[in-house]
Amino acid sequence: MKVLVSIGTRPEFIKMVPVLRELKKRGVENHFLYTGQHRDLCRPLFDFFAIHPDTDLDIMKENQPIAHITSSILTRLGTVLDTVEPDIVIVHGDTSTTLASSLAAFYKKIPVAHVEAGLRSHDRYSPFPEEMNRVLTDRLASHHFAPTTLNRDNLLREGIDPATIFVTGNTVIDTVKLVAAKIKAEKKKQVLITAHRRENFGEPMEHICRAIAELARLFPDRAFLYPVHPNPNVRKTTDALLTGISNVRLVEPLDYIAFITEMASSELVLTDSGGIQEEAPAFGIPVVVMRRETERTEGVEAGTLILAGTAQSDIIAAAKRLLTDSAYYASFANATNPYGDGHAAERIVQKLFEISF
Ligand code: UD1
Numbered sequence: 001m002k003v004l005v006s007i008g009t010r011p012e013f014i015k016m017v018p019v020l021r022e023l024k025k026r027g028v029e030n031h032f033l034y035t036g037q038h039r040d041l042c043r044p045l046f047d048f049f050a051i052h053p054d055t056d057l058d059i060m061k062e063n064q065p066i067a068h069i070t071s072s073i074l075t076r077l078g079t080v081l082d083t084v085e086p087d088i089v090i091v092h093g094d095t096s097t098t099l100a101s102s103l104a105a106f107y108k109k110i111p112v113a114h115v116e117a118g119l120r121s122h123d124r125y126s127p128f129p130e131e132m133n134r135v136l137t138d139r140l141a142s143h144h145f146a147p148t149t150l151n152r153d154n155l156l157r158e159g160i161d162p163a164t165i166f167v168t169g170n171t172v173i174d175t176v177k178l179v180a181a182k183i184k185a186e187k188k189k190q191v192l193i194t195a196h197r198r199e200n201f202g203e204p205m206e207h208i209c210r211a212i213a214e215l216a217r218l219f220p221d222r223a224f225l226y227p228v229h230p231n232p233n234v235r236k237t238t239d240a241l242l243t244g245i246s247n248v249r250l251v252e253p254l255d256y257i258a259f260i261t262e263m264a265s266s267e268l269v270l271t272d273s274g275g276i277q278e279e280a281p282a283f284g285i286p287v288v289v290m291r292r293e294t295e296r297t298e299g300v301e302a303g304t305l306i307l308a309g310t311a312q313s314d315i316i317a318a319a320k321r322l323l324t325d326s327a328y329y330a331s332f333a334n335a336t337n338p339y340g341d342g343h344a345a346e347r348i349v350q351k352l353f354e355i356s357f
């Protein structure tokens, strides 16, 4: 079996590390392709996990339109597939790298395996373009590795062949367990924040920043740590609304181990990220999700996440209650994280061996 794993962004790499390691452990011939969608955010991670790409398509441009990502990968990956001739292409998640890689493989009639299949918000414009990337990738894929039974049910509702769906848990938990053993977290009076989603640019992002500024005023004994995504659309709002507040610290993106250490040391996380909704509960940290919807509804039901929306007053109310009501906080801190047991990658690679090519 010869596989080609294609990833392009920070979360795809973080969540594919366990699969890449397991492929290596089981002696599978793998061509690791990096589209370069995230030029800066991935490279330090390659060094940290000591896994380096065989090919870098190097496509990133400053403030890139989605069409730039999709079209450049589609053309360049096609050429690589002609040379490498893998039996299967493995993609992860819902980025434009994911969709473009799946389509490039489909054009070459190479089967696609989709890791983190079946997540749905059921709103085609939110998250944008991720929701449509997921739907289209699952349609293109021949094998679907769904983290949860809810994800499997979403696929079944769309008419995907049940024989192609395998529930595995989310590989993010495999990665978190790997690094949790290496960190030393000491609890601080700290709130950790991230926000980067395209549908939140402009007004929602202003609400998010104003909510953080107000929370910093209401809770002067708390430190608000915000590693800011390099996207200029994010930075212009954070710079305008959050600089000069003494207990708000805007910093460059943190390397993974530093980020997980800060997360495990924090009281609370405010985010619009996907992966962080799965990681923070692994450390018993409640998450306020600053989005209109979430495809991680298992976390809302399990009581690990609060879906607050993006209105300033709603974000403030959710965070304020968690920071002041200790019984309420404890119910989040003690809830069971529904995203897996840390063995997802083993199940995925075992299944690949059972698929005949
Ligand atoms: C992308 C994914 C999103 C995923 C997110 C994870 C798409 C359309 N979006 O969003 O699904 O949740 O990654 O973080 O696939 N930039 C840099 N250096 C980097 C990375 C980004 O400077 O290493 C800047 C560039 O100006 C770039 C911009 O950020 O053009 C946006 O990057 P892009 O990958 O298009 O979108 P993200 O918002 O990161």
Ligand code: UDP
Residues within 6 Å of the ligand: 010, 011, 014, 194, 196, 227, 252, 253, 254, 255, 256, 257, 259, 260, 272, 273, 274, 275, 276, 279
């Ligand atoms: N992360 C990181 N450093 C940071 C912020 C996030 O290493 O400064 C990690 C985080 O632990 C998670 C992933 O990046 O695993 C989430 O990436 P992001 O929020 O960009 O994407 P999403 O999960 O929304 O697709």
